[in-house]
Amino acid sequence: MEKPIPVSQPFLSDKEERYVLDAVRSGWVSSKGAYIDRFEQGFADYCGVKFAIAVSNGTTGLHLALAALGIGQGYEVIVPDLTFIATANAVAYTGAKPVLVDIDPDTLGMSVDAARGAITPRTKAIMPVHLYGHPADMDPLRDLAREHNLRLIEDAAEAHGATYRGVRVGGLGDCGVFSFYGNKIITTGEGGMLTTNDPELNRRARILRDHAMDPSRRYWHLELGYNYRMTNIQAALGVAQLEQIDAFLQRRTDIAQWYRQYVDTSNSVRLNHQAVWATSAYWMICLEVDWFNASLRDKFMAFLAARGIDSRPYFHTISEMGLYQAGDNPIAAAKSVIGVNLPTYFELTEADVRRVAEAVNQGLRVLSSQAAA
Ligand SMILES: *Cc1c(COP(=O)(O)O)cnc(C)c1O
Numbered sequence: 500m501e502k503p504i505p506v507s508q509p510f511l512s513d514k515e516e517r518y519v520l521d522a523v524r525s526g527w528v529s530s531k532g533a534y535i536d537r538f539e540q541g542f543a544d545y546c547g548v549k550f551a552i553a554v555s556n557g558t559t560g561l562h563l564a565l566a567a568l569g570i571g572q573g574y575e576v577i578v579p580d581l582t583f584i585a586t587a588n589a590v591a592y593t594g595a596k597p598v599l600v601d602i603d604p605d606t607l608g609m610s611v612d613a614a615r616g617a618i619t620p621r622t623k624a625i626m627p628v629h630l631y632g633h634p635a636d637m638d639p640l641r642d643l644a645r646e647h648n649l650r651l652i653e654d655a656a657e658a659h660g661a662t663y664r665g666v667r668v669g670g671l672g673d674c675g676v677f678s679f680y681g682n683k684i685i686t687t688g689e690g691g692m693l694t695t696n697d698p699e700l701n702r703r704a705r706i707l708r709d710h711a712m713d714p715s716r717r718y719w720h721l722e723l724g725y726n727y728r729m730t731n732i733q734a735a736l737g738v739a740q741l742e743q744i745d746a747f748l749q750r751r752t753d754i755a756q757w758y759r760q761y762v763d764t765s766n767s768v769r770l771n772h773q774a775v776w777a778t779s780a781y782w783m784i785c786l787e788v789d790w791f792n793a794s795l796r797d798k799f800m801a802f803l804a805a806r807g808i809d810s811r812p813y814f815h816t817i818s819e820m821g822l823y824q825a826g827d828n829p830i831a832a833a834k835s836v837i838g839v840n841l842p843t844y845f846e847l848t849e850a851d852v853r854r855v856a857e858a859v860n861q862g863l864r865v866l867s868s869q870a871a872a
Contacts, residue, residue: 501806501807501854502807503807503808503809504807504808504809504842504847504851504854504855505809505842505844506783506809506810506811506840506841506842506843507681507682507783507842507843507844508682508844508845508846509681509682509686509844510743510747510844510845510846511736512739512743514739514742514743515735515736515739515740517739518534518735518736518738518739519732519735519736519739521735522534522731522732522734522735523732525731527731528730528731528732529730529731530728530729530730530731531731532731532734533731534731534732534734534735534737534738535553535729535731535734537734537738538551538553538729538734538737538738538741539551539552539553539692539734541738541741542677542692542694542737542741543694545660545667545741545744546667546668546669546670546675546694547666547667547669547670548669548670548675548694548695548696549695549696549698549701550694550695550696550697550698550700550701551692551693551694552692552693552694552695552701552704552705552708553690553691553692553728553729553733553734553737554690554691554692554693554708554727554728554729555689555690555691555726555727555728555729556678556679556680556689556690556691557585557656557676557677557678557679557680557683557690557691558585558588558589558678558691559691559725559727560676560677560678560691560692560693560727561585561586561589561626561652561654561656561676562589562592562593562725562727563693563704563707563708563725563727564589564652564674564676564693564700564704565589565590565592565593565595565624565652566593566707566725567700567703567704567707568623568624568650568652568673568674568700569623570590570593570595570623570624570650571593571594571595572593572594572595573594573595573621574593574595574596574621574622574623574624575595575596575597575598575619575621575622575623576590576595576596576597576598576622576623576624576625576626577598577600577609577614577617577618577622577624577625577626578590578597578598578599578600578609578626578628578654578817579599579600579601579602579608579609579610579627579628579630579635579831580599580600580601580602580816580817580818580826580828580831580832581602581607581630581813581814581816581817581828581831581834581835582628582630582654582814582817583628583656583814584814584817584820584822585656586626586628586654586817587599587817587822587823590626591822591823595623596621596823596824597817597823598617598619598622598824599816599817599818599823599824599826599828600613600614600616600617600826600828601613601826601828601829601830601831602630602828602830602831602834603635603636603830604830604834605772605774606630606633606634606635606636606772606774606777607630607631607633607772607785607834608627608628608629608630608633608634608635608636609625609627609628609635609640610830611636611639611640611643613828614627614640614643615643618643618647618649622647622649623649623650624644624649624650624651624652625640625643625644625649625650625651625652626651626652626653626654627640627651627653627654628654628656628657629653629654629655629657629658629661629668629780630657631657631771631779631781631782631783631785631840632657632658632661632684632751632771632779632780632781632782632783633658633661633771633772633773633774633777633779633780634658634661634662634663634668634671634774634777634779635653636774636776637651637653637663637671637672638664640672641671641672644672650672650673651671651672651673652672652673652674652675652676653668653669653671653672653674653675653676654675654676655668655669655675655676655677655694656676656677656678656680656683656691657678657683657684657780657782657783658684658779658780658782659677659683659684659685659744659748659780660684660744660748660780661777661778661779661780662777662778663776663777664776664777669694670694670695670696673695673697673700674693674694674695674697674700675693675694675695676691676692676693676694677691677692677694678690678691679691679692679733679736679737679740683782684744684747684748684751684780684782685737685740685741685743685744685747686736686740687729687733687734687736687737687740688733688736689733690729690733690734690736690737691729706721706724707722707724707725707727708724708725708726708727708728709724709726709728710724710725710726711723711724712724746845747845748780748781750845750847751780751781751782751843751845752778752781753849754781754784754843754847754852755770755771755779755781755784757849757852757853757856758770758784758841758852758855758856761852761853761856761857761860762786762856762859762860763856763859763860763863766790766863766867767788767789767790768786768787768788768789768863769785769786769787769788769789770784770785770786771784771785781843782843783811783840783841783843784840784841784842784843785813785838785839785840785841786838786839786840786841786859787834787837787838787839788837788839788863789837790867790870791836791837792836792837793836795866795869795870796812796836796837796838796839797812798866798869799839799862799863799866800812800839802858802861802862802865802866803855803858803859803862806858808842808854808855808858809842810839810840810841810842811839811840812835812838812839812840813834813835813836813837813838813839813840814835815835816828816831816832816835818831819832819835841855841859842855
Protein backbone atom coordinates (compact mmCIF):
# COMPACT_ATOMS: atom_id res chain seq x y z
CA MET A 500 0.00 0.00 0.00
CA GLU A 501 1.08 3.57 -0.60
CA LYS A 502 2.34 5.58 2.35
CA PRO A 503 -0.33 6.27 4.94
CA ILE A 504 -1.68 9.83 5.06
CA PRO A 505 -2.77 10.84 8.57
CA VAL A 506 -5.57 13.36 9.06
CA SER A 507 -3.25 15.59 11.07
CA GLN A 508 0.39 15.71 12.07
CA PRO A 509 2.45 18.32 13.94
CA PHE A 510 5.45 19.89 12.21
CA LEU A 511 8.43 19.81 14.57
CA SER A 512 11.77 21.04 13.26
CA ASP A 513 15.26 21.40 14.70
CA LYS A 514 14.13 24.84 15.92
CA GLU A 515 11.69 23.17 18.34
CA GLU A 516 14.44 20.74 19.35
CA ARG A 517 16.91 23.54 20.04
CA TYR A 518 14.52 25.68 22.08
CA VAL A 519 13.30 22.72 24.17
CA LEU A 520 16.87 21.60 24.79
CA ASP A 521 17.73 25.15 25.80
CA ALA A 522 14.82 25.19 28.28
CA VAL A 523 15.91 21.86 29.75
CA ARG A 524 19.56 22.93 30.04
CA SER A 525 18.56 26.21 31.70
CA GLY A 526 17.02 24.25 34.55
CA TRP A 527 13.79 26.23 34.17
CA VAL A 528 11.56 23.27 33.37
CA SER A 529 8.53 24.22 35.43
CA SER A 530 6.17 27.16 35.06
CA LYS A 531 8.67 30.00 35.45
CA GLY A 532 11.16 30.90 32.76
CA ALA A 533 12.06 33.10 29.86
CA TYR A 534 10.14 31.10 27.25
CA ILE A 535 6.84 31.62 29.11
CA ASP A 536 7.27 35.39 28.96
CA ARG A 537 8.41 35.29 25.34
CA PHE A 538 5.51 33.07 24.31
CA GLU A 539 2.91 35.18 26.11
CA GLN A 540 4.28 38.44 24.70
CA GLY A 541 4.74 36.98 21.21
CA PHE A 542 1.25 35.52 21.14
CA ALA A 543 -0.34 38.74 22.42
CA ASP A 544 1.48 40.70 19.69
CA TYR A 545 0.47 38.15 17.08
CA CYS A 546 -3.22 38.41 18.03
CA GLY A 547 -3.03 42.19 18.39
CA VAL A 548 -4.15 42.12 22.04
CA LYS A 549 -2.68 43.64 25.18
CA PHE A 550 -2.46 40.45 27.27
CA ALA A 551 -1.93 36.72 26.77
CA ILE A 552 -1.95 34.24 29.65
CA ALA A 553 -0.39 30.82 28.99
CA VAL A 554 -2.25 27.86 30.48
CA SER A 555 -1.94 24.08 30.67
CA ASN A 556 -4.42 23.38 27.86
CA GLY A 557 -7.33 24.89 25.96
CA THR A 558 -9.95 23.41 28.25
CA THR A 559 -8.39 24.91 31.38
CA GLY A 560 -8.08 28.16 29.42
CA LEU A 561 -11.83 28.19 28.79
CA HIS A 562 -12.57 27.37 32.41
CA LEU A 563 -10.15 30.05 33.61
CA ALA A 564 -11.76 32.65 31.33
CA LEU A 565 -15.23 31.85 32.63
CA ALA A 566 -14.09 31.76 36.26
CA ALA A 567 -12.22 35.06 35.91
CA LEU A 568 -15.37 36.63 34.46
CA GLY A 569 -17.31 35.55 37.55
CA ILE A 570 -19.46 32.94 35.84
CA GLY A 571 -20.79 30.20 38.11
CA GLN A 572 -23.81 28.53 39.64
CA GLY A 573 -27.15 29.99 38.66
CA TYR A 574 -25.95 31.42 35.36
CA GLU A 575 -26.30 30.24 31.77
CA VAL A 576 -23.74 30.44 28.99
CA ILE A 577 -24.80 30.09 25.35
CA VAL A 578 -22.59 27.75 23.31
CA PRO A 579 -23.04 26.22 19.85
CA ASP A 580 -24.27 22.62 19.69
CA LEU A 581 -21.64 21.59 17.12
CA THR A 582 -18.23 21.87 18.77
CA PHE A 583 -15.69 19.88 20.71
CA ILE A 584 -17.06 18.84 24.11
CA ALA A 585 -14.57 21.08 25.97
CA THR A 586 -16.59 24.21 25.10
CA ALA A 587 -19.61 22.96 27.06
CA ASN A 588 -17.64 21.14 29.76
CA ALA A 589 -15.76 24.31 30.71
CA VAL A 590 -19.10 26.00 31.40
CA ALA A 591 -20.24 23.04 33.51
CA TYR A 592 -17.01 23.12 35.58
CA THR A 593 -18.04 26.58 36.85
CA GLY A 594 -21.47 25.32 37.94
CA ALA A 595 -23.19 27.34 35.21
CA LYS A 596 -25.42 25.72 32.60
CA PRO A 597 -24.35 25.45 28.96
CA VAL A 598 -27.28 26.34 26.70
CA LEU A 599 -26.80 24.68 23.33
CA VAL A 600 -27.89 26.59 20.24
CA ASP A 601 -27.90 25.97 16.51
CA ILE A 602 -25.26 27.04 14.02
CA ASP A 603 -25.04 28.92 10.75
CA PRO A 604 -25.05 26.41 7.87
CA ASP A 605 -22.20 28.14 5.99
CA THR A 606 -19.69 29.23 8.63
CA LEU A 607 -20.63 26.44 11.09
CA GLY A 608 -20.37 29.13 13.79
CA MET A 609 -23.04 30.09 16.31
CA SER A 610 -26.29 31.30 14.73
CA VAL A 611 -26.95 34.87 15.86
CA ASP A 612 -30.73 34.37 15.77
CA ALA A 613 -30.47 31.16 17.77
CA ALA A 614 -28.29 32.91 20.35
CA ARG A 615 -30.80 35.77 20.61
CA GLY A 616 -33.64 33.30 21.10
CA ALA A 617 -31.82 31.53 23.92
CA ILE A 618 -31.21 34.57 26.14
CA THR A 619 -32.91 34.41 29.56
CA PRO A 620 -32.52 36.54 32.70
CA ARG A 621 -29.85 34.03 33.84
CA THR A 622 -27.69 34.33 30.70
CA LYS A 623 -24.26 35.69 31.57
CA ALA A 624 -22.14 35.03 28.48
CA ILE A 625 -22.07 33.95 24.85
CA MET A 626 -19.25 31.65 23.75
CA PRO A 627 -19.06 31.28 19.96
CA VAL A 628 -16.57 28.80 18.46
CA HIS A 629 -14.49 29.45 15.34
CA LEU A 630 -15.14 25.91 14.16
CA TYR A 631 -12.57 24.17 11.97
CA GLY A 632 -10.70 27.48 11.67
CA HIS A 633 -13.48 29.71 10.30
CA PRO A 634 -14.48 32.72 12.44
CA ALA A 635 -18.03 33.01 13.74
CA ASP A 636 -19.88 36.17 12.69
CA MET A 637 -18.67 38.31 15.59
CA ASP A 638 -20.14 41.80 14.92
CA PRO A 639 -23.81 40.84 15.39
CA LEU A 640 -22.84 38.62 18.33
CA ARG A 641 -21.01 41.57 19.93
CA ASP A 642 -24.06 43.79 19.36
CA LEU A 643 -26.24 41.15 20.98
CA ALA A 644 -23.87 40.83 23.94
CA ARG A 645 -23.81 44.63 24.44
CA GLU A 646 -27.58 44.91 24.19
CA HIS A 647 -28.08 42.31 26.94
CA ASN A 648 -24.99 43.11 29.00
CA LEU A 649 -23.41 39.69 28.36
CA ARG A 650 -19.78 38.64 28.22
CA LEU A 651 -18.45 37.49 24.87
CA ILE A 652 -15.80 34.74 24.88
CA GLU A 653 -14.25 33.40 21.69
CA ASP A 654 -13.41 29.70 21.67
CA ALA A 655 -10.58 30.19 19.18
CA ALA A 656 -8.99 26.78 19.93
CA GLU A 657 -9.03 25.89 16.22
CA ALA A 658 -8.46 29.27 14.62
CA HIS A 659 -5.03 30.81 15.39
CA GLY A 660 -4.44 33.56 12.86
CA ALA A 661 -7.90 33.47 11.28
CA THR A 662 -9.25 36.96 10.59
CA TYR A 663 -12.67 38.54 10.96
CA ARG A 664 -13.11 41.71 8.87
CA GLY A 665 -9.33 42.01 8.73
CA VAL A 666 -8.75 41.54 12.47
CA ARG A 667 -7.20 38.42 13.94
CA VAL A 668 -9.40 36.38 16.26
CA GLY A 669 -8.68 36.45 20.00
CA GLY A 670 -9.43 40.13 20.60
CA LEU A 671 -12.95 40.31 19.17
CA GLY A 672 -14.80 39.85 22.46
CA ASP A 673 -13.98 40.15 26.17
CA CYS A 674 -11.42 37.39 25.70
CA GLY A 675 -10.32 34.54 23.46
CA VAL A 676 -9.03 31.08 24.24
CA PHE A 677 -6.63 29.03 22.10
CA SER A 678 -5.46 25.42 22.28
CA PHE A 679 -2.00 24.10 21.48
CA TYR A 680 -2.92 20.42 21.46
CA GLY A 681 -0.83 18.31 19.06
CA ASN A 682 -3.25 18.61 16.15
CA LYS A 683 -3.94 22.35 16.41
CA ILE A 684 -2.50 25.11 14.16
CA ILE A 685 0.51 25.43 16.46
CA THR A 686 1.29 23.02 19.28
CA THR A 687 3.02 22.91 22.64
CA GLY A 688 2.12 19.23 23.15
CA GLU A 689 -0.64 20.22 25.53
CA GLY A 690 -1.22 23.90 26.16
CA GLY A 691 -3.48 26.88 25.78
CA MET A 692 -3.64 30.67 25.85
CA LEU A 693 -6.16 33.20 27.10
CA THR A 694 -6.08 36.53 25.21
CA THR A 695 -7.68 39.79 26.28
CA ASN A 696 -7.44 43.56 26.14
CA ASP A 697 -9.01 43.90 29.60
CA PRO A 698 -6.42 44.60 32.33
CA GLU A 699 -8.77 43.51 35.12
CA LEU A 700 -9.53 40.19 33.41
CA ASN A 701 -5.79 39.69 32.85
CA ARG A 702 -5.11 40.33 36.53
CA ARG A 703 -7.87 37.99 37.72
CA ALA A 704 -6.93 35.20 35.31
CA ARG A 705 -3.26 35.33 36.40
CA ILE A 706 -4.22 35.08 40.06
CA LEU A 707 -6.70 32.23 39.52
CA ARG A 708 -4.15 30.38 37.34
CA ASP A 709 -1.87 30.22 40.39
CA HIS A 710 -4.21 28.98 43.14
CA ALA A 711 -5.49 32.52 43.69
CA MET A 712 -2.34 33.34 45.61
CA ASP A 713 -2.16 36.94 46.77
CA PRO A 714 0.46 38.58 44.52
CA SER A 715 1.81 40.53 47.48
CA ARG A 716 1.66 37.78 50.12
CA ARG A 717 3.14 34.37 49.44
CA TYR A 718 1.01 31.29 50.24
CA TRP A 719 -1.95 33.43 51.13
CA HIS A 720 -4.85 32.32 48.95
CA LEU A 721 -7.62 34.80 48.32
CA GLU A 722 -10.27 32.39 47.00
CA LEU A 723 -10.64 29.04 45.27
CA GLY A 724 -8.03 28.99 42.50
CA TYR A 725 -6.40 26.45 40.20
CA ASN A 726 -3.05 25.27 38.96
CA TYR A 727 -3.52 25.92 35.24
CA ARG A 728 0.05 27.01 34.49
CA MET A 729 2.03 26.15 31.37
CA THR A 730 5.61 24.87 31.69
CA ASN A 731 8.66 26.63 30.26
CA ILE A 732 9.33 23.47 28.17
CA GLN A 733 5.89 23.74 26.57
CA ALA A 734 6.46 27.46 26.02
CA ALA A 735 9.82 26.73 24.32
CA LEU A 736 7.93 24.58 21.81
CA GLY A 737 5.35 27.35 21.49
CA VAL A 738 7.91 30.07 20.75
CA ALA A 739 9.46 27.90 18.01
CA GLN A 740 6.03 27.14 16.52
CA LEU A 741 4.90 30.77 16.67
CA GLU A 742 7.98 31.84 14.70
CA GLN A 743 6.70 29.61 11.86
CA ILE A 744 2.97 30.33 12.01
CA ASP A 745 2.87 32.43 8.83
CA ALA A 746 4.28 29.53 6.81
CA PHE A 747 1.92 27.09 8.55
CA LEU A 748 -1.13 29.19 7.66
CA GLN A 749 0.03 29.82 4.10
CA ARG A 750 0.40 26.07 3.54
CA ARG A 751 -3.08 25.43 4.94
CA THR A 752 -4.49 27.99 2.51
CA ASP A 753 -2.61 26.27 -0.34
CA ILE A 754 -3.97 22.90 0.79
CA ALA A 755 -7.54 24.23 0.75
CA GLN A 756 -6.91 25.55 -2.77
CA TRP A 757 -5.55 22.17 -3.92
CA TYR A 758 -8.59 20.34 -2.55
CA ARG A 759 -10.83 22.83 -4.38
CA GLN A 760 -8.92 22.10 -7.55
CA TYR A 761 -8.97 18.29 -7.32
CA VAL A 762 -12.17 17.30 -5.48
CA ASP A 763 -15.20 16.91 -7.73
CA THR A 764 -17.93 18.98 -6.05
CA SER A 765 -20.57 18.51 -8.74
CA ASN A 766 -22.77 15.99 -6.91
CA SER A 767 -23.96 18.04 -3.88
CA VAL A 768 -20.48 17.99 -2.39
CA ARG A 769 -19.06 21.03 -0.58
CA LEU A 770 -15.67 22.01 0.75
CA ASN A 771 -14.95 24.69 3.38
CA HIS A 772 -17.03 27.81 2.98
CA GLN A 773 -15.15 31.08 3.45
CA ALA A 774 -17.29 34.14 4.14
CA VAL A 775 -16.35 37.37 2.32
CA TRP A 776 -15.60 38.92 5.71
CA ALA A 777 -13.27 36.16 6.89
CA THR A 778 -10.02 34.38 6.23
CA SER A 779 -10.11 30.86 7.58
CA ALA A 780 -7.15 29.28 9.37
CA TYR A 781 -8.22 26.02 7.66
CA TRP A 782 -7.60 23.97 10.76
CA MET A 783 -9.34 21.07 9.04
CA ILE A 784 -10.51 20.59 5.50
CA CYS A 785 -14.27 20.06 5.67
CA LEU A 786 -16.09 17.90 3.13
CA GLU A 787 -19.89 17.86 3.32
CA VAL A 788 -21.99 15.55 1.16
CA ASP A 789 -25.69 16.39 1.18
CA TRP A 790 -26.82 12.84 0.45
CA PHE A 791 -24.70 11.29 3.22
CA ASN A 792 -26.19 9.79 6.33
CA ALA A 793 -24.17 8.42 9.26
CA SER A 794 -23.85 4.97 7.67
CA LEU A 795 -22.81 6.20 4.20
CA ARG A 796 -20.35 8.54 5.84
CA ASP A 797 -18.81 5.64 7.79
CA LYS A 798 -18.53 3.61 4.57
CA PHE A 799 -16.86 6.56 2.87
CA MET A 800 -14.28 6.89 5.65
CA ALA A 801 -13.64 3.12 5.49
CA PHE A 802 -13.13 3.45 1.71
CA LEU A 803 -10.47 6.09 2.33
CA ALA A 804 -8.91 4.09 5.19
CA ALA A 805 -8.51 1.07 2.87
CA ARG A 806 -6.40 3.34 0.67
CA GLY A 807 -4.20 4.47 3.55
CA ILE A 808 -6.02 7.78 4.00
CA ASP A 809 -7.09 8.81 7.47
CA SER A 810 -10.11 11.08 7.95
CA ARG A 811 -12.39 12.01 10.81
CA PRO A 812 -16.12 12.61 11.20
CA TYR A 813 -17.48 16.01 12.23
CA PHE A 814 -18.16 16.33 15.94
CA HIS A 815 -21.36 14.81 17.31
CA THR A 816 -23.72 17.49 18.52
CA ILE A 817 -23.28 17.99 22.24
CA SER A 818 -27.02 17.74 22.85
CA GLU A 819 -27.22 14.20 21.49
CA MET A 820 -24.70 12.84 24.01
CA GLY A 821 -27.00 13.22 27.01
CA LEU A 822 -24.48 15.03 29.22
CA TYR A 823 -26.43 18.24 28.84
CA GLN A 824 -29.98 19.13 27.96
CA ALA A 825 -31.36 17.71 24.73
CA GLY A 826 -31.51 20.37 22.05
CA ASP A 827 -33.54 20.90 18.92
CA ASN A 828 -30.80 22.22 16.68
CA PRO A 829 -31.55 20.83 13.22
CA ILE A 830 -28.66 22.42 11.34
CA ALA A 831 -26.06 21.22 13.82
CA ALA A 832 -27.66 17.75 13.83
CA ALA A 833 -27.70 17.54 10.02
CA LYS A 834 -24.12 18.77 9.64
CA SER A 835 -22.77 16.38 12.23
CA VAL A 836 -23.70 13.33 10.09
CA ILE A 837 -22.74 14.61 6.62
CA GLY A 838 -19.33 16.09 7.41
CA VAL A 839 -15.86 14.57 7.12
CA ASN A 840 -12.50 16.19 7.86
CA LEU A 841 -9.78 15.35 5.37
CA PRO A 842 -5.99 15.38 5.89
CA THR A 843 -4.73 18.91 6.64
CA TYR A 844 -1.18 19.47 7.87
CA PHE A 845 1.95 21.40 7.01
CA GLU A 846 3.88 18.61 5.30
CA LEU A 847 0.98 17.48 3.10
CA THR A 848 2.08 17.99 -0.53
CA GLU A 849 0.05 18.83 -3.62
CA ALA A 850 0.65 15.24 -4.83
CA ASP A 851 -0.73 13.93 -1.51
CA VAL A 852 -3.82 16.11 -1.86
CA ARG A 853 -4.31 14.86 -5.42
CA ARG A 854 -4.12 11.28 -4.17
CA VAL A 855 -6.66 12.00 -1.40
CA ALA A 856 -8.94 13.81 -3.86
CA GLU A 857 -8.85 10.92 -6.33
CA ALA A 858 -9.84 8.50 -3.56
CA VAL A 859 -12.58 10.93 -2.45
CA ASN A 860 -13.97 11.22 -5.97
CA GLN A 861 -13.86 7.47 -6.50
CA GLY A 862 -15.45 6.73 -3.12
CA LEU A 863 -18.24 9.22 -3.75
CA ARG A 864 -18.96 7.67 -7.18
CA VAL A 865 -19.22 4.18 -5.67
CA LEU A 866 -21.40 5.33 -2.78
CA SER A 867 -23.69 7.58 -4.79
CA SER A 868 -24.80 4.62 -6.86
CA GLN A 869 -25.46 2.73 -3.60
CA ALA A 870 -27.33 5.70 -2.16
CA ALA A 871 -29.49 5.91 -5.29
CA ALA A 872 -30.25 2.18 -5.24
C1 LIG B 1 -9.15 21.55 21.03
C2 LIG B 1 -10.35 22.30 21.45
C3 LIG B 1 -10.57 22.71 22.77
C4 LIG B 1 -9.77 22.24 23.94
O1 LIG B 1 -8.44 22.32 23.85
P1 LIG B 1 -7.48 21.30 24.64
O2 LIG B 1 -6.16 21.98 24.54
O3 LIG B 1 -7.54 20.00 23.93
O4 LIG B 1 -7.97 21.21 26.05
C5 LIG B 1 -11.64 23.54 23.04
N1 LIG B 1 -12.50 23.91 22.08
C6 LIG B 1 -12.36 23.50 20.82
C7 LIG B 1 -13.35 23.97 19.80
C8 LIG B 1 -11.30 22.67 20.46
O5 LIG B 1 -11.18 22.24 19.20
